[in-house]
Amino acid sequence: MTGRGARRLGGRWRRRGALRTRLAVAATAAVACVVVCVCTAAFFIVRYELYRQLDLNLTQSARLVAQQNRRAGPGVLAGECRFLAAPACAQLVPAAAVRDPREPYLLPVSGAVRRVAAGEHPGFRSDFTLSGHPARMLTTPYGDGLALQVALRADTVAEGVGQAAWLLVLVGAGGVLLAAVLGSWVARTGLAPVARLTATAERITATRDPGHRIELPPPGREDELTRLAGSFNSMLDELEQSVTAQRRLVADASHELRTPLTALRTNAELLARADRLTEAQRTRAAGALGRQLREVTGLVNDLIELARDEEPQPLVEDVRVAALVQHAVAAARTHWPAVPFALEVADGAAGAVVPGVPARLSRLLSNLLDNAAKFSPAGLPVEVGLRCPGGVAEVTVRDHGPGIAAEDLPYVFDRFYRAGSARALPGSGLGLAMARQIAQAHGAVLVAEPAAGGGALFRVRFAERA
Numbered sequence: 001m002t003g004r005g006a007r008r009l010g011g012r013w014r015r016r017g018a019l020r021t022r023l024a025v026a027a028t029a030a031v032a033c034v035v036v037c038v039c040t041a042a043f044f045i046v047r048y049e050l051y052r053q054l055d056l057n058l059t060q061s062a063r064l065v066a067q068q069n070r071r072a073g074p075g076v077l078a079g080e081c082r083f084l085a086a087p088a089c090a091q092l093v094p095a096a097a098v099r100d101p102r103e104p105y106l107l108p109v110s111g112a113v114r115r116v117a118a119g120e121h122p123g124f125r126s127d128f129t130l131s132g133h134p135a136r137m138l139t140t141p142y143g144d145g146l147a148l149q150v151a152l153r154a155d156t157v158a159e160g161v162g163q164a165a166w167l168l169v170l171v172g173a174g175g176v177l178l179a180a181v182l183g184s185w186v187a188r189t190g191l192a193p194v195a196r197l198t199a200t201a202e203r204i205t206a207t208r209d210p211g212h213r214i215e216l217p218p219p220g221r222e223d224e225l226t227r228l229a230g231s232f233n234s235m236l237d238e239l240e241q242s243v244t245a246q247r248r249l250v251a252d253a254s255h256e257l258r259t260p261l262t263a264l265r266t267n268a269e270l271l272a273r274a275d276r277l278t279e280a281q282r283t284r285a286a287g288a289l290g291r292q293l294r295e296v297t298g299l300v301n302d303l304i305e306l307a308r309d310e311e312p313q314p315l316v317e318d319v320r321v322a323a324l325v326q327h328a329v330a331a332a333r334t335h336w337p338a339v340p341f342a343l344e345v346a347d348g349a350a351g352a353v354v355p356g357v358p359a360r361l362s363r364l365l366s367n368l369l370d371n372a373a374k375f376s377p378a379g380l381p382v383e384v385g386l387r388c389p390g391g392v393a394e395v396t397v398r399d400h401g402p403g404i405a406a407e408d409l410p411y412v413f414d415r416f417y418r419a420g421s422a423r424a425l426p427g428s429g430l431g432l433a434m435a436r437q438i439a440q441a442h443g444a445v446l447v448a449e450p451a452a453g454g455g456a457l458f459r460v461r462f463a464e465r466a
């Protein structure tokens with residue numbers, strides 16, 4: 001593989017991987033966010049529950065101490081809560097420090113405690129450290145200008161909260177990891193159809209063969225991506241059709257050009273040895289050469305027109321059909337002076353208007369008129385009619401010639417098709433193919449039929465205006 005090829009492939013791979021990575025990251029982030037939120041919430045709930053239990057114990061202990069020590073004075077009521085299993089320690093604190101007992105307090109006494117004793121403040125709970133251990137304390141009014149302080153060791157609660165935190169961090173980390181795995185799995189399976197689509201598109205680009213298709217799941221299991229794949233497939237159908245049509249046109253054209261070009265070369269070679277020819281032979285060869293050149297030129301011009309695609313939208317305008325037909329008939333009259341053309345515009349059809357490209361519609365009509373004139377026996381008229389049945393414009397071209405044999409009728413609009421009887425007359429076999437192509441591009445219908453009383457009848461029916 002060349003350096004550039006490798007780089008291009010590398011770039012393509014990276015681009016394809018980028019979307020998958022983005023999707024995986026998004027999915028992971030979403031799940032991880034939920035996991036972290038749930039873990040955080042769980043932590044706060046566990047902590048709240050553990051402290052609520054401890055606070056209930058404290059309240060109960062406070063009630064018990066108050067019941068057991070009615071009318072006690074300031075000082076320590078129940079000692080040793082330094083040990084884990086010991087009952088709550090308690091003390092009574094007066095509002096004013098002058099009433100403090102001589103022995104020191106067990107529990108810390110702050111200004112807030114004095115205010116509770118003075119009745120200026122409702123009770124409160126607080127955390128503190130007792131001989132290096134976590135503890136929790138309840139301060140409530142006791143009456144008599146005293147505040148009751150009750151404390152319990154909070155080791156188990158603090159430990160429980162710590163353990164819960166650790167566990168939840170572990171669970172959260174596991175959850176985030178799982179989210180990453182699931183995220184990349186979701187991205188991979190979710191993008192699998194896209195990967196198939198991309199692979200097919202890349203294969204078509206590499207092989208230039210629009211015959212590839214994306215496999216679709218069985219009906220009933222469609223989603224947005226399979227619908228996209230479906231429209232991709234129908235786009236490929238169209239592309240394949242147009243590519244096939246173009247290839248056939250080129251093949252047909254090169255085949256059809258071979259004969260006139262060979263004849264041309266023969267005459268050219270003949271003229272190259274002009275010194276060995278008589279004057280009459282030279283004139284005949286030169287005449288034939290000129291005719292063949294004109295023929296080939298016409299053929300090539302027709303081919304170029306035939307290879308054109310849809311009508312370019314900006315050229316579409318409202319075309320008055322009556323004026324168009326009159327113009328085409330006038331042009332045919334100068335082109336075929338010996339052929340009488342009769343034009344009949346029905347009442348109500350004079351104002352008919354169709355959207356179209358005037359130059360192309362003129363070409364359609366002139367192809368029909370040329371054929372009619374070409375096949376008309378001397379002196380018999382070509383009848384051109386414009387009618388408007390049901391508000392739809394319809395142009396007919398009828399001649400009194402040999403008509404089209406039933407076995408030729410299905411093929412006269414094919415490229416290069418010429419009925420056996422027409423081979424002697426000049427022509428390429430492209431006129432009617434072009435006429436039908438122009439009609440189709442304008443949403444019109446062009447048909448051929450045998451005319452009553454002999455001759456051929458061509459009918460162009462324009463589309464109804466939306």
Ligand SMILES: Nc1ncnc2c1ncn2[C@@H]1O[C@H](COP(=O)(O)OP(=O)(O)O)[C@@H](O)[C@H]1O
Pocket residue numbers: 367371372375399401402403404408412413417418419420422423426427428429430431432433456
């Ligand atoms: N008015 C007509 N009368 C009889 N045959 C016709 C008429 N118009 C077309 N055809 C038949 O259809 C064939 C195809 O027509 P066309 O595509 O215009 O090619 P070309 O005129 O170059 O032969 C003609 O060769 C002829 O056999």
Ligand SMILES: [Mg+2]
Pocket residue numbers: 367370371427428429430431432
């Ligand atoms: Mg023709």
